[in-house]
Amino acid sequence: MAAVAVIVIAGRGVTQAAGMQAMSVDSDIAGNTETSLGQNDPCVEATQGSDVVIDITALNIPASNPMIAYGYTLGYDPSVLSVTAQDINGLLSTAAGFSPLNASDNKPDTDGHFTASVVDINASGVSGSGRLDRLTLHVDSGAPDGQYTILLTNAAHIDTGNSEWPPDAINFGAIAVGQSCGPIVTPTPSPSPTPPPTPSPSPRPTTVTVGSATVAPGASTTVNLTLTPAQGVAVGAMDFGVLSGSEVTATDCTALAGVCSIAPNTATFALATGGPLSGLLGTITYRAGANEGSPDLTVTSLRCFDLGGQTISCLGVDATITIVKPSHYPGDVDCSSSISSVDALKVLRFTAGLIVNVPPDCTFNGNVDCDSDTDSVDALRILRYVAGLWNNLPASCPPIGPNPAPSPTPSPTPTPVPYSITPTPFHIPTPTPHG
Secondary structure, three states, rough: OEEEEEEEEEOOOOOOOOOOOOOEEEEEOOOOOOOOOOOOOOOOEEOOEEEEEEEEEEEEOOOOOOOOEEEEEEEOOOEEEEEEEEEEEOOOHHHOOEEEEEEEOOOOOOOOOEEEEEOOOOOOOOOOEEEEEEEEEEEOOOOOOEEEEEEEEEEEEEEEOOEEOOOEEEEEEEEEOOOOOOOOOOOOOOOOOOOOOOOOOOOOOEEEOOOEEEEOOHHHHOOEEEEEEOOOOEEEEEEEEEEEEOEEEEEEEOOOOOEEEEEEEEEEEEEEEEEEEEEEEEEEEEOOOOOOOOOOEEEEEEEEEOOOOEEEEEEEEOOOEOOOOOOOOOOOOOOOOOOHHHHHHHHHHOOOOOOOOOOOOOOOOOOOOOOOOOOOHHHHHHHHHHHOOOOOOOOOOOOOOOOOOOOOOOOOOOOOOOOOOOOOOOOOOOOOOOO
16 A cells, blocks of 8 residues: 655745744644644655544644634545544633634535634633644545645734734645655646635623632522623623523622622622723622532523713623532531531540540631630530531531431411400499488
């Protein structure tokens, strides 16, 4: 079976302007990572009918024009090659908050022109060197002997100001089928269809984001609500609700510039200020149920207004509260996976300054009422738990043990019965006159 080789040749000069120094086809992926490049090797051997993996690489994207998107067209002979896979998790994926939009041609691509277009919607920008795409090319099992050029055209990156920068140089390659790697002659490519323009990143919308949290069953947690206005947008007022799953109960809320109200599964906010809103809007405190789960927190009925009271576009970013049992519960001071009077005794020994034996991997914590110290009151609370009695703990303090006694239902206040005294008429006899 004939051998196959990929050869990479240099393009234009290396003097860097405002674009990257070079965009290249690299036939040897071994030294390439998301943020570094090995030597651009000229040849790799394979067999007909097999797959060849190559990298499209970026060399020295300047920090003055950080990349938020890139595009190129890979030209190849469709009777010999096809593009079967594309991995975009390269240099652009290292940008903070990477959120990709891959508008590249579908795979497998068999028409001889694979157009790649990848955008980071969050548009934070990245510079330096690394692989952009990792492509898998399939060599047809009936490919005739010969040498086939791999072209890169329409290559460019887009910076955070939405300016497009072509590379200073393009390094492209060729595939040799049935022969050794030889001198490369740049062919005159046949006219290719005009590729679609590299999409500009969509403007980042105004967003209201709910924070996520992890909490133990029965414990409370507080999540933040934050507003990120779109560029050039001033938000003057807004209202919305946050709907929670049945596994958690909203118990409190705060609003930094307005009002909020609480129902068991909904927190409602109405916010306004004399100036633009931005950043932290408020908080919601939730009490987790007794079971593990991942209830969603969903932004609903969101409306946003500019400083003039006109409606503007905005989006809600939902979140999740993860309810997970801890490795050991408050009150299990010796990490024995059970809570008993022994735990209370160890708290008393600790209070008295005596030695308390716990396993090496166990962190002693006898402060079950979250009052910053461990004392005999904590031991009493553990004993109450063991006896099945209710412990009145602060709302922010996790409950003792996995099955705390419920809070007592207060007895109804008796309705007072009106009390009145009807006076009994008192008869005074008429005196009998005496003659």
